[in-house]
Amino acid sequence: MAGISPTDSSPATGPALAMTGGAEPVPEANRRPADLQLATGIVLIIGSVLLPAVLGNPYWTHNFTIVSLFITVAVLQNLLLSDAGQVSFGQGAVFGAGAYITGIVSGLWGYPLAVGFLSGIATSVVMGLLFAAPALRVQGFYLGFVTLSAALVFPEMLVAFSDITNGINGIALPVPALKEDVFGSLNWIAILAMALACLSLVFHAWFRTTALGRKMRVAAVSPEAALTLGTSPGQLRFIAFTIAAIGTGVAGALYAASIEFVSPYAFKVDLSIFFFFSVIVGGSGRLIGPVVGTAILYLVPNALLADLASYRLLAYGAVALIIMLVFPDGVVGTLQRALRRYRARSGMAGIDFKTVLVESAAVSRDAETSIGITIRKARKAYGKMVALNDVDVEIAPGEVHAIVGPNGSGKTTLLNVISGLARLDQGEIIIGDADATRKSAYLAARLGLGRTFQTPRVFDDISIWDNLQIGADASISGRSSWLLQSLEKYRPRWSRELPDSLPHAQRRLLEVLRALAMDSRILLLDEPAAGLSSEERHDLAGLMRMARDKMGRTVVLIEHDLGLVWQVADRITVLDAGEIVTSGLPREILADPRVRNLFAGAPPEGAANA
Amino acid sequence: MEELTIIAVRGLGLGAVFSLVAMSLNAVHRASGIFNFAQGSMLVLGGIIAALYMPNVPDPYRWALFLPVAAIALALVMTVQGYITLLPLRSSVEQHSWLVSTLAVSVLISAVILLLRGNSQILTTSQFPSFPVFGTRTPAPYIMVIVLAFIWYAALRWFHSRTLTGLSISAVAQDLDAARAAGLRVRKLQMLAFGISGLIIGSAGFTAAPILAIANDSGLAYVTNGFVAAVVGGIGSDTGALIGGALVGVLSMYTAFAYGGEFQNAVTLGLLVLVLMIKPEGLFGTPAARKV
């Protein structure tokens, strides 16, 4: 469902690090796929309303006005679903609230239409916030059931409170001024609806280029990664529901004016399902998906089965089911995939470790003051299992500090408590000079922590450049990242390429670069060498040294590959069963027989005579 | 006093329907992680079988003959649905396609009912006389569906702990990888779980038909109420489903008496949100079950 997935689909093959240089002149159109989709969407919306208007066909002008309003809701549902990862089966209720309150305030109570519109929109926002509240606690199908249930209840409430809503009789809302033809059969409502649909598309496209938009997409795919980038997924969900509710409310208010009548039957649960299916059928996550999806779901039954209204529901269900089974990426997604497969043959950009090293090293500024981490008497237990027991670690500013130990020794727990993804039972953590013991992950990140994960959290549906930009967005210094500035010349190319076909080593590099782009003072690397070849490991070591020497970063390295650890670590802490075995310089550690036994086991007994 | 009895008895009867929906949801969820949004439509289908084949003049023998027919028919329908739902999960990384496909099946069933029977409520005659419970005449299906809920509860317990196939399904639920390593054919067992879920829901719909609101669009209300019962009791726990259903049923019936039927769903929605915000693991669930 989520538009961007870090999941891997195909194993990467081919050369590892040094791929085609990124700085070659950009071939063919320099246009990003989003721009093309945006333009197509706008042309489709405007064309569909204008054409029948010019031909003077009021029936189809009206139909496409409604389609434009539905498109608006679907575009925002798309944002909610794929950018924010929130399953809502209840957007029809948000839409209905906007429409109904407009009807009540202007149609029943006789206030001016502007007042009606504003009240309607405000009510929709309240509905949206009601959906957002459970989203803070639960996700996925739970949220699906809650919102579905709300969509069921909404029309029942319209009937139940009939003294306010006029019950099943509905409310008439005549708006003669807006319904007057301006040109052909084009009236003001049609113009507003058309403009609103275009605006929602432009907004969605623009939103994705903003820092907030990028953060939202990251949080949708990996709340953990979002936390380590200093953002709170809960806040982002709230924002997403609010944004969707505002636009949906405007569309609802216009809908009431367009039909000039509201009744509970228009806002049954089917409408919510229609909006959701529009996104799925068109292709969730694709900008233009909702335009195509709404068109298919609305027009096919209306045009082909115009006389058989009862077949509509059948068509919705059948189309959605078939799309899900045969084209899970939706119509637009499937086309796009086919197109990309065709284009992929013409060569891919890549990130070159060495070039990046040279480029960024050349412009790196004077090292800022480094900060360290102090961990005192740290204790963390999961149930009966004690993962960390009385652990003291001193990570000095500006050093590469490796933490090693067998499986289950508590290394990752240690990293998680430092980065705030887990909370200590006892003890304290000082980052720089700030107490981070009780800080949640996104606040800890703002103290200057950047982190990578065992499996790189690279976001496949946003461009390579945006993957880096996510880091710069989270920059704690608030300045534009010098790292990105130094890579500026790759920007045109990396902005067009998605990282989904990058081999593993380059994805790893991308993630490390992103952490560096945060201007983090401390880099936490969780098994960065996993899956790298020896040559790539060598380059990785170079990158860590550069981060330390040229950028003044402190590096905390968790690694199984002892070879790499001997190469780069200034200090090493050895953990076993949640306790510190020893901590010291590499040569001290290497000479320690306890460490040897820990990693290779006790010398074999009786093996020779077996 | 009489009113209280009516609320209690009919509430428990309605609650047993929700319990059965919840148990049938659990049956599929345990084995596959899927929550079938079409489960309410399946209940309605079971009810329609009763409406179609039960005569207006009560005939208990005919009823007894058709009960297994309804259960098996729904088991077949749901096995097919299971096959379709599990199909994209074979290769795709899209792990939530089932949200869409089960909802689509629900819409499809509603649409077919609408086409064949229109949008009016479909009525069924009870095949058994009503009888007094604590002095109030109670239509037999209220009591029968409570008995059915207990029968299924016991049958599921026996199946999951005594039969090799039931144990296999439990194993799949407990540790998918270990189950595959042990040579259990996960996909077949999951489809079987869909089938069992169909047996439960088919028999429930058939038995409760005279007291259900059987219409093209009533499926979603039943599945959401069943889901609330499952959440209140703790997802995955049949004991929880039994108790959660009773709670939701009595609450719902009380709401209908005190404030009117149109508030029933609103109140259960409130209960759902309340439980999710305060104790998302429910009464008998494990906190881990909440992971989403």
Place this chain on the structure above:
Amino acid sequence: MLETRNLHSGYGRVPVLRGINLQLQPGEVLLILGANGAGKSTLLRTIAGFIKPTAGEVRFDGAEVSGQAPEELARRGLRLVLDGHRVFPNLTVADNIRLGAAMHGGKPSFETLAGPAFEMFPILREKLHQPARELSGGQQQMVALAQAFAAKPKVLLCDEPSLGLAQALMPPILAFLKDWARNGTAIVIVEQQIGLALSIADKAIVIDRGEEKLSGSAAELSNDPRVRQIYMGDAR
């Protein structure tokens, strides 16, 4: 009985194995050694069908089986015992063991299925009707092995049987495996601790960063100083 040729695989797009070749005859015990993160578990999971190889092949019982589902391979007699003594926690010990033979239709009597396992691990007989979650880690490992034993596989793959267990528990477990191999079952054991299982192995390989670094008879490798060097990152 079991053979891999130039086997490559990984998790998602993270490459882990880079060209592993191994061969195993019925009744042989092969020990796979390697440091943490070397790719040992990935190797077993690839052979057992949980991970699709990116290149190379797995041959079992004379046929190429790469890419087949793990449950189908298990039914044909290629049985993996996962690491971390994984049992079905809410089922009783007896039911756990019965499930091992579920694919044979549950026909053979319980005693024939589990008799030899009970002889070696008498404690299991006492705990027969307790849920497996109440057992200690070592006892769970015994249940996991007894369950695999009940399946009568041709090849047994055993992923770090010592993981999380007290050292004292290992001798009976290893003895059980050795006895099992004597009856013609080919056994692959993955271990991180060098000394632990060499005594019962016929041959061993050492893998490092997904590549095979050393191979030979168990006796040769137990005296080879290079093994420890590989473990310590080749530092001198």
